[in-house]
Amino acid sequence: MTKIQAAIVGASGYSGEELVRLLLRHPNCELKIITSRQHDGQHIEEVFPRFAGHNLKFSAPDVKRIAAECDVAFLALPHGLAAEFAKPLVEAGVVAIDISADFRIKNTAKYKEYYKTDHPAPDMLARAVYGLPERYRKQIAQADLIACPGCYPTSSILPTAPLLAAKLALPEDIIISSMSGVTGAGRKVDLAYLFPECNESLRAYAPVKHRHLPEIEQELAAAAGMPEVAINFVPHLVPVNRGINSTIFLKVAPGCTLDKITAAYHDAYAAEPFVRVLAPGKQADTKYVIMTNVCEISYTLDEHTGRVIATSAIDNLTKGASGQAVQCMNIRFGNCETDGLL
C-alpha cells in the first residue's frame, strides 16, 4: 500500500509542530512538505530541535507543488489566510484539513461578527465538513474540505451534545467554564505569555464573545435540534503547557436521571476510540490525556440545583487540533482511525 503523501502549510507554530510529531510517527502517511515563509530554506531542526535526524526543510508555500506531490494538506495557518490556500488546493484535488477557524462557522454574518472581516471564501463553505469525528464521521469520510473544530469547542461539544440530543438537558441554559494551557495562545511573542506573566497566575479572558463561542453555539444548537442557542463561555488561562479542562453546567430536562445520562453517554461513546467516559465519582484530568488524542468526560447530577455538571479534559494541541486532524485524515483515507495516534 502506498502511503498518503502529506503537506503541512504553516508548520512553525505549536499546532504545526504537533502535526509534524504525529505524522512522522504515522505508519501510513509520509510527510513530504512543510511550509513557512519565515523559515523558508531552514532545516526543521533549526526551528524544532526535537526533529533532528529527519530530512525535512521548510519551504515557502506553493500550491502547485503541493498539488503535484500530495494527497492531503493540513492548514495550520491564521484564519483568513487558511481559506486562501484551501480553495486552490481543493480545486486541484488535494484534501484540505484546516485547523484554522475559516470553515467552521456556517453563518458568514457570525464569522464577520467574531472575526471582524468578511469571510474569505464563502463559496467553499457548503463543501466544508466540521471535523469532529464523533459527530460527523460519515461526512468526513467523503469530504474534500474538513474544518477541524477549535480546542475549546471540542472540549465543550463532546460532553454536552449527547445530553442535548437525548433531550436530557435544556438548551436554554448552558454555561461553560474552561481552563487552557498556554500553548492554546499559539507561539505568539507577546508580553502576556511570558513565563513570569503566566506562571503562578490564574485569569479569565474574553468572558464574552470569545471567537470559539459561535462555533460552540452552532454545534450545540444542531445537537439540540434548534436553530440557535445562546451560551455563556468563559475561558481561563492557567500555567500548564498543554491541556483544556471544561466544566459545563446544564439544567436538566424533566425526567432526567443519572441513569439516563449514563446511558446517553454510553450510546454516544462506547464505541469511540478517543472518548473515555469516566465512572461516576471520578473527575476528568488533563494529565491523563496530555500527548494523547483522548477526550475524558466525567459527570455528576446535582439534585439540589437540578443541574448536570459535565467535565472534560483534552490535550488542546492533540484532540483539540492536530490529533483530531490526523484522525480526520485516517477516516477520509480509509485508514484505521487510530493509526499514528496510540
Place this chain on the structure above:
Amino acid sequence: MTKIQAAIVGASGYSGEELVRLLLRHPNCELKIITSRQHDGQHIEEVFPRFAGHNLKFSAPDVKRIAAECDVAFLALPHGLAAEFAKPLVEAGVVAIDISADFRIKNTAKYKEYYKTDHPAPDMLARAVYGLPERYRKQIAQADLIACPGCYPTSSILPTAPLLAAKLALPEDIIISSMSGVTGAGRKVDLAYLFPECNESLRAYAPVKHRHLPEIEQELAAAAGMPEVAINFVPHLVPVNRGINSTIFLKVAPGCTLDKITAAYHDAYAAEPFVRVLAPGKQADTKYVIMTNVCEISYTLDEHTGRVIATSAIDNLTKGASGQAVQCMNIRFGNCETDGLL
C-alpha cells in the same frame, strides 16, 4: 501602647505559617505562643526555615497558658478540634479568631450534613461572627469569637453579594466555577498532592457538596434577603502554589444595566482597603494579589444571555485565611485595619 499578645493554635500548616509570617511583621502585635503537638519543643526554624532568627518554639497547646499570656488566639486547626479550643479560650476572656469551619455555618444540621459529625459546640454559635469585614465589620469589632470565612467563600461572596443586595441579579440561578492553588489542600501528605500529580494537571473535584458550599449559600442568601439559595459551586485544582480565581455566572434581574452594576460595586467597595474593583475590560488575576490581602474583582455584562460574569482573585492563604484573620484582629482591637497587611 502595649502590643496585642497573640497565640496561634495549630501553627504547622500552611495557614499557620502564613499567620506567623504576617504577625512577625505586624507593628502592634507580638506573637507569643505557637502550638503544635507534633512539633512540641522544636524551634520554629526546624519546621519553617524561613523564620530562622526569630525566637519562637512550638509548644503543646495549653489553654491556661494562652489565657494567662495572650489577648487573642488564632485557631488554625482542623474543624471539630477548633471548637474544643474556642470554647474555653473565649470563656477565659481570650478573643478567638478561628480559621477552621467550626463556627461559620449557623445551621447545625447543615454542619452535620457536610462535616459528617455533630457540631462540637452549638452553644457557642450564637456568639460567633462571620469574619468577613466587608460584610460584618461592626459585629467583628465587638466579637469574642470570629469565624473567618473559607477561601472559596471569600472569593465567591465578595463579588456576588453586592449584586444580590442591590437586586441586580437573581438569587435562583448562581453558578460558581473556581480554581485553587495546591496550598488550598493544606499541608497534607497525600498522593494526590505530589508535585507530579498536580503539575501539568487541571481537574475538578467535589463538584457537588463541597464543604464550602453551605457557607456560600448561607451568606448569599443573607445578601439576597432570602431564607435559602441553592448554588452550583465547582472547585478545580490547578498547578499554582497560592491563589483562587472564581468566575461567577449570575442571571440579571429586570432593569439591570452595566452602570447599575458598576454603581453597586462602587457603593460596596470604594472605601474598602482590600477590595480592588477593576475597570471594565480588565480581568482579575491571581498574580496581582498573591502575598497580599487584596481581593480583585472584575465583571462583564453578557447581553446575549442576560448574565453578569464576575471574576475574583485572592490569595487563598492571605485574604482567604490568615490575612483576613489579621484584618479581623485589627478591627477587633482598634488598630488601623491595614496594620501589618501592606
Place this chain on the structure above:
Amino acid sequence: MTKIQAAIVGASGYSGEELVRLLLRHPNCELKIITSRQHDGQHIEEVFPRFAGHNLKFSAPDVKRIAAECDVAFLALPHGLAAEFAKPLVEAGVVAIDISADFRIKNTAKYKEYYKTDHPAPDMLARAVYGLPERYRKQIAQADLIACPGCYPTSSILPTAPLLAAKLALPEDIIISSMSGVTGAGRKVDLAYLFPECNESLRAYAPVKHRHLPEIEQELAAAAGMPEVAINFVPHLVPVNRGINSTIFLKVAPGCTLDKITAAYHDAYAAEPFVRVLAPGKQADTKYVIMTNVCEISYTLDEHTGRVIATSAIDNLTKGASGQAVQCMNIRFGNCETDGLL
C-alpha cells in the same frame, strides 16, 4: 513472528507506568503480566486512568507464572527486592531487565557503603551487564541479566565517557551538577515532594554520597581505563515533572582542541539512534527530549580555564529508566533497536 511476551514486576511507580506506556505501543512485544502487591486484583485503569481500555490487571508477583508465560521481565522494584526476583527469573530462563540499582555496581563493598545493606545476590553480579547500549551493546545482546543505569548516571556518562576514552579530558577532576524533575524521586508520598514544597523551589540534595555516585565513578573509571576515579556529583530538585539536565566540568588534557572534542563525539555517537550531539553554540534542553528516548549533548571549550563544559538532557523516566530498558530488550531480542521508541 511471535511477539516477545513481557512482564513488569512492580508496575505501580512512575517507571513502571512509563514501561507500561512504552510496551503497550510496542509493535513486537506483548505485555502479559503487571505485578503489584498493593494493587493485586485491580484493573490497571484504577491506578493509571490513562490506560483505560487496555485489558490488564495487577497481580501479586509470581515467578513461576512469569517463567511460564514470559520471555522477559522488567524489574521496577526497590533495590534489594529486585535481586530477589532477578535470581529465580534468570535461573528459570527469563531475561531480567532490572531498572533498580541492584546489579549496576560491581563492587559489593561499594554497594554496601551506599545502600547500607549487604548485596542481596552477589553470585549474580558476574552475569549482569550494564544496560547502557551506547557503551555495552554487544554484551547486552547476549545478556540474561541487564542492569539498566540510573537516570543521573545515564545523563552523566554519555557526555563524559567519549572524552575520557579519547584522553581529551583528565579523569582526576570531574564535576557534575545535575537538575532533576520530581518524578525522579519516585511516586513517594512524602512532605518534601508535595506540590507546594517543590513548586517555586530550587534546591540541592545529597551533595555528597548520592547513591548514583559509585555507578558514575565505576563507569567513568572504565571509560578512562583507570581502576578508580573520584567525582563530585551534586543533584538538584527543580519543579518539572520529567527531565534531567547535567552539566559536566572537565579539565582538558594537553593537546585537547574543540575539533578533537567534536570528533570524539562524532565517533562515539554519529551512528547512535538515541544520542543527539548539538552543534556548537546550542545547549541541550530537556523540553526537546521529554517523552522520548533521546539524550541531547552540547559542549563548549572554555579556553580561559581550560575546561570543557558538556551538558546533557534526557527524560529521566525514558532514556533514564524505562525507555532505555526497552532499548535493551530490543537489542537482546534482535528487534530493530528503535522499535516502540520513536
Place this chain on the structure above:
Amino acid sequence: MTKIQAAIVGASGYSGEELVRLLLRHPNCELKIITSRQHDGQHIEEVFPRFAGHNLKFSAPDVKRIAAECDVAFLALPHGLAAEFAKPLVEAGVVAIDISADFRIKNTAKYKEYYKTDHPAPDMLARAVYGLPERYRKQIAQADLIACPGCYPTSSILPTAPLLAAKLALPEDIIISSMSGVTGAGRKVDLAYLFPECNESLRAYAPVKHRHLPEIEQELAAAAGMPEVAINFVPHLVPVNRGINSTIFLKVAPGCTLDKITAAYHDAYAAEPFVRVLAPGKQADTKYVIMTNVCEISYTLDEHTGRVIATSAIDNLTKGASGQAVQCMNIRFGNCETDGLL
C-alpha cells in the same frame, strides 16, 4: 525625621517593579518619581495592577526634576544607559544606586570585552562602590554612586568569599553552577521566554563568558587577595518565577576542616541581618528566601575529592537586585539596615 525622597529611573521592568513594591512599604522613604519613556503619563496601575491605589504616575526621566526633588535615585536601566544618568545625578548631589552593570567592573577593558562597547563613563568608576553590604558596608555608607551586584554574583560571592579570605579554599579552581528563575531574563518579550518555551524545560545558557563572570572574578580575586582568578560559571534557566540557586565547587586548601569552614562562615555572617548560614546537612532552598532579602548558604565538605560544596539561595529580584539596593540606601542614609525589608 523627614523621609528620604526617592526616584526610580526605569521602573517598568521586573527589578523596577520590585523596587516600587519595597519602597511603597518602606517606613522612612517616600517614592516621588518613577520614570519610563514608554509609559510616560500612565498611572502605575496601568502597568502594574498590583499598585492600584497608589498615587504614582510614570514620567519621562528628567535629571533636573530628580535633582530638585530627590535624595536618591535608583537606576533600573539597561547597561550603558544607566551611566548616562548616573553622572549628572551624582554631580547634582543625588545619591545614585545603580542596579545595572555599568559601575560594577573596575577594569574598562573587561567591560568592553563583555559588554561590547566602550565604558560610557570611565571617570565615574573610581567613585563607585560595589553595593554588596556584607563586603563593603563602610564604603557604601559614604558613597554617592553605588553599583549593586548582579544577581548571580550576589549568589556566588557570598558563599565563596569567606572561604577564600580565610585561605580555606584555593582560588585556582572555582566552579559555579547556577539556576535562575525566568524573571532573571528581565521583562523581555522574546520567544525564548514564552511560558511554553520555559515550562518543563531545563537548559544551560552562556556557559562561557556570561556577562556576570568578570564581576564574580573581580570580587573573588579581591577576596583571595590576588590580582586575578579564572572561574567557570554556568547559568541555567529553570521554570520558576524568582530565585537563584548557586552551587559552588571549591578545592580545599591544606589544613582545611569542616570546623574551620563553619568558623569562617560564622565570623563573616553571624551578625549579618540578611545572610542565613544553615546547619550542616541542610540545603539552601529558594522557596525559603523568595520575596525576602535573605541569602541562604549551606555547605558540605567532600572528603573523597577534597572539595567544599557550598550552595546559596536568593531571590534574584530582591537580594539579587532591588532589595539589596534598598539595603544599600538604608546604609547610606543612616537608617536601620533592615528598614522596609522584613
